[in-house]
Amino acid sequence: MKILVTGFDPFGGESINPSMEAVRRLPEMLGQVRLIKAQIPTAARRSLIVLRQLIEQHDPQMICCVGQAGGRRGITVERIGINVDDFRIPDNDGDQPVDEPVFAQGPDAYFVNLPVKAMVAAIRNQGIEASLSNSAGTFVCNHVTYGVRYLIEHHYPGKRSGFIHLPFLTQQVADKPGMPAMELEEMVRGLTAALEAMAQTETDLRYSEGTLN
Ligand code: PCA
Numbered sequence: 001m002k003i004l005v006t007g008f009d010p011f012g013g014e015s016i017n018p019s020m021e022a023v024r025r026l027p028e029m030l031g032q033v034r035l036i037k038a039q040i041p042t043a044a045r046r047s048l049i050v051l052r053q054l055i056e057q058h059d060p061q062m063i064c065c066v067g068q069a070g071g072r073r074g075i076t077v078e079r080i081g082i083n084v085d086d087f088r089i090p091d092n093d094g095d096q097p098v099d100e101p102v103f104a105q106g107p108d109a110y111f112v113n114l115p116v117k118a119m120v121a122a123i124r125n126q127g128i129e130a131s132l133s134n135s136a137g138t139f140v141c142n143h144v145t146y147g148v149r150y151l152i153e154h155h156y157p158g159k160r161s162g163f164i165h166l167p168f169l170t171q172q173v174a175d176k177p178g179m180p181a182m183e184l185e186e187m188v189r190g191l192t193a194a195l196e197a198m199a200q201t202e203t204d205l206r207y208s209e210g211t212l213n
Pocket residue numbers: 008011017019042066067068069136137138139140141142
């Protein structure tokens with residue numbers, strides 16, 4: 001089995017992106033599973049072009065994109081991508097769509113079709129803070145969460161895709177008092193556990209990861 005795992009380049013004035021730092025440090029193989037690691041641009045239009053090329057080139061069974069969610073605590077596994085771009089800042093190509101669909105012909109949203117609860121549980125089993133997220137935001141990460149699911153539905157039936165957000169790295173918050181952060185080693189260990197759960201879980205766990213607000 002092959003899993004495509006992507007990270008993003010830095011954006012929003014940061015000089016590193018924890019997603020690419022962590023993805024780069026993942027092993028080549030997880031048991032029988034080959035990890036195909038790649039960087040995609042924090043640019044809405046180009047991100048999906050590059051992802052499509054990677055899917056065509058490697059034909060992975062699963063695609064797991066990883067991004068930075070600065071300000072969040074712990075690792076968050078995304079449940080859903082919504083069909084809207086509403087960018088508070090321009091992406092790395094200078095594009096700043098406001099209230100535009102990701103795909104005009106697409107449904108309002110796609111649920112991620114990976115075993116998201118098993119992934120959250122696997123990260124927690126490592127002693128690392130993790131939760132299920134019901135919003136990937138409205139920037140490039142949501143664009144990619146929704147966009148890859150759309151591409152799968154229309155061009156690559158049977159594949160599974162999803163998204164994981166990482167908090168800031170410790171070194172990124174030196175000048176941001178009170179901002180949550182995580183060590184790179186924990187991110188790599190958490191991602192590895194999530195990828196293993198992804199590869200091994202056919203039917204997701206059934207327990208509540210819900211929130212009351
Ligand atoms: N995080 C951004 C885009 C790239 C990244 O790493 C986001 O959450 O949309």
